[in-house]
Amino acid sequence: xxxxxxxxxxxxxxxxxxxxxxxxxxxxxxxxxxxxxxxxxxxxxxxxxxxxxxxxxxxxxxxxxxxxxxxxxxxxxxxxxxxxxxxxxxxxxxxxxxxxxxxxxxxxxxxxxxxxxxxxxxxxxxxxxxxxxxxxxxxxxxxxxxx
Numbered sequence: 001x002x003x004x005x006x007x008x009x010x011x012x013x014x015x016x017x018x019x020x021x022x023x024x025x026x027x028x029x030x031x032x033x034x035x036x037x038x039x040x041x042x043x044x045x046x047x048x049x050x051x052x053x054x055x056x057x058x059x060x061x062x063x064x065x066x067x068x069x070x071x072x073x074x075x076x077x078x079x080x081x082x083x084x085x086x087x088x089x090x091x092x093x094x095x096x097x098x099x100x101x102x103x104x105x106x107x108x109x110x111x112x113x114x115x116x117x118x119x120x121x122x123x124x125x126x127x128x129x130x131x132x133x134x135x136x137x138x139x140x141x142x143x144x145x146x147x
Contacts, residue, residue, distance in 0.1 A: 006130035007108040010138040014145040016078070016097040019105060022145060023080055023093050024049035026072070033140035037133045050074045060129055088112040105141070107134045 012019055022029045027047035034041060039057045046052035052072040059065050068089070070082040080093040089111040096104045109130055 003110055003112060005108060005110045006128075006134070007106065008131045008134040008138060009104060009106040010135070010142065011098060012103050012105055012138070012142045012145060013101060014103060014142075015101055016095050016103040018145065019103045019141070020078070020080070020095045022141060023095065023105075024052075024072075024074070026052045026054050029141075029144065030054070033137055033144055035133060035136040035140065037136075044069075046072070049080065058133075060133070084111075105138055107138065109134070 014022075022033075025048060026043050031041050034056070037059050039059065041056040042054065044053045044055055050073055053069065054072070055067075055069045057065055057067055066084075066089070067086055069085040070091075071085060073081045073083070075081060078095055082091040082093075084090070089109055091107060091109040094106045094108075096106075098104045
């Protein structure tokens with residue numbers, strides 16, 4: 001098994017603290033910014049940052065669906081970490097100030113990939129697909145913060 005990683009980054013025209021607060025809001029903001037790759041979204045505990053537990057189905061491709069139950073931690077003021085209880089996937093959202101009213105948001109997901117030929121295809125294609133999905137979420141986040 002090899003580690004598979006997908007990373008996406010975007011500059012957003014909003015202060016870092018506002019962006020972090022939006023990303024940590026699993027009750028209202030998160031369901032509003034998810035793309036159509038996510039279904040059956042629900043908050044099972046908490047809802048605001050640390051200690052939140054949320055569930056969703058991530059339809060990565062027409063045949064690949066991940067049933068995710070994530071536990072949220074905030075190990076620093078700039079990071080939100082989602083650990084999937086159903087797999088080895090860990091997604092980290094990092095928000096860095098880029099001036100008074102701008103922020104850089106990076107999202108990185110890593111997991112233990114399959115071995116063999118299936119693992120080769122997973123390492124080759126899965127990161128690109130997940131980068132597109134995360135790019136859509138970041139676009140929706142940016143749009144939601146413009147208002």
